[in-house]
Amino acid sequence: MESPLIKFLSFRICAALIAMALVPTVAIGQPAPQPDPGSVSMTAAENREVVLSLADVMRQRFAFEERGAAAAQEITVLEQSGVFQNARTAAELLSLIDTQIAPLVNDRHFRVRYMGPEVIATFSEAPPSAEEIAAYNDEVRLRGGEIPEVRWLAGNVGYLRINMFLDAEPSTEKLGAAMSMLADTGALIIDVRGAPGGEPAGVANVIGHLVAERTPTVRAHDRFDSSASRTFYAEPRSPGFANKPVFVLIDGGTGSGAEEFAYDLQAIKRATLVGATTYGAATPGGFRPLAAGFAAFIPMQVVTNTVTGGNWESIGVSPDIAVPSEEALARAHRLALEAILESAQGVPRAIAEEGLASLEP
Structure with a gap:
């Protein structure tokens, strides 16, 4: 059964209401589950249409104009050389795109998926209905x-x-409720290991609970639509944790918007990052329809942190304290208790000491 969100999500994709997400999943902000590409037969003519439509999209929509034009030219040359013509299924064509084209694009958000003509037909520029x-x-x-x-x-x-950083009223409500439940704790651990991403505004919403004043996070630049270029701000939110130690757990599965969350907090020295270096996908975008039921996730905006002027593309976000992913929570828990004990007195101190004593050596 088709998800009732398809048209809404297609609008978010095609109208470039940009989200940052690492992998195609069933999570909010992504298309519905795709059919098995191994069972979809392809002809040489269809392969050509798919590849050339991808070259067109790269030329027209890629975030970096010169790189997009250069990649489009190289894709066209590859197609003319016959590299893709013998792919017999959608799966074989996707494999060739991964090995032959993805290295040319050289962006960790870029990917091509087979979704089927029915899903592609739902992609729309029209605003979603109420x-x-x-x-x-x-x-x-x-x-x-x-x-x-x-x-x-x-x-x-x-x-x-946190699995996804969403700028949606129910997400903001759930976040506020979660923070209220934890308001009396002495330190906070936020786990984004394996989190595929989200939206810059969703990231700012969470950071708002961790800062005492209005704080800029990232600047998004859109070369196609100047009205879409903007700076995002974390507005202080209640309950606030501005005066409490914060630890963020990261690993190689932390992607995109979740990486932004870690990067932004590290840039303003507001949290200690514990775990392993993140995936390294920093250029947000959306799925664009191609020929024959295919779609490409095309990076369409350039995001830079307002403090560093840079981002985490291809290099990831490095932890302040490097430990294997499976050990990150235990390490952060100990660090959090030690941080509490630096200033706690009375009952809070006794509780923290009791907690520290309960941990394995």
Whole structure:
């Protein structure tokens, strides 16, 4: 059954209401599950149409004009050489695109997927209806705002896991509720290991709970639409954790918008990052339709941090304390308790000492 969000999400994609997400999943902000490309037969003519339509999209929509034009030219040359003509299935063509074209594009958000003509036909520039927006918000709500876990750890340390950074009212509500539950904790651990991404505005919403004053996060530049270029700000939110130690767990599966969250906090020295270097995908974009039921996720904006002037593309975000992903929570928990004990007195200190004593050596 087709998701009621398809038209809404297609609008977000095609109208370039840009989101940052690392991998195609069933999560909010992504297309519906795709058919099996291994069962879809392809002809030489269809292969040619797909590849040349990809070259056109790269030329017209890629975030970096010169790189997009150069990649489009190289893709065209490859197609003319016959590299793709013998692909017999959509899966074989996708494999060739991954090995022959992806290195030319050289951006970690770029990918091509087979979605089927029916899904591609739903891509639309038309704004979503009120009913479609309501369906979107309902699904965000039913997914818990993509905040699947909130709990206390020994010693009065708060733990919050975020799967996606969404700028949606239900997500903001769930975030506020989670933060309220943890308001009395002495330190906060936010886990974004394996989190594929989200939206810059969603990132700013979370950072708003961690800062005491209005704080710029990233600048998004759109060479196609100057009205879409903007600076995002984290507005202070209640309950606030501005005076409490914050630790962020990251790993190689932390991508895109989730990487921005870690990068932004590291840039303003507001959190300690624990874990492993992140994936390295910093250029947001959206799926653009190609020929024969294919679609390409094309990076379409350039995002830079307002403090560093740079981003994490291809290099990822490095942790302040490097440990294997599976050890990150235990290490951060100990660090959080030690941070609490630097200033805690009375009952808070006794609880933190009790928590520290309960940890494995």
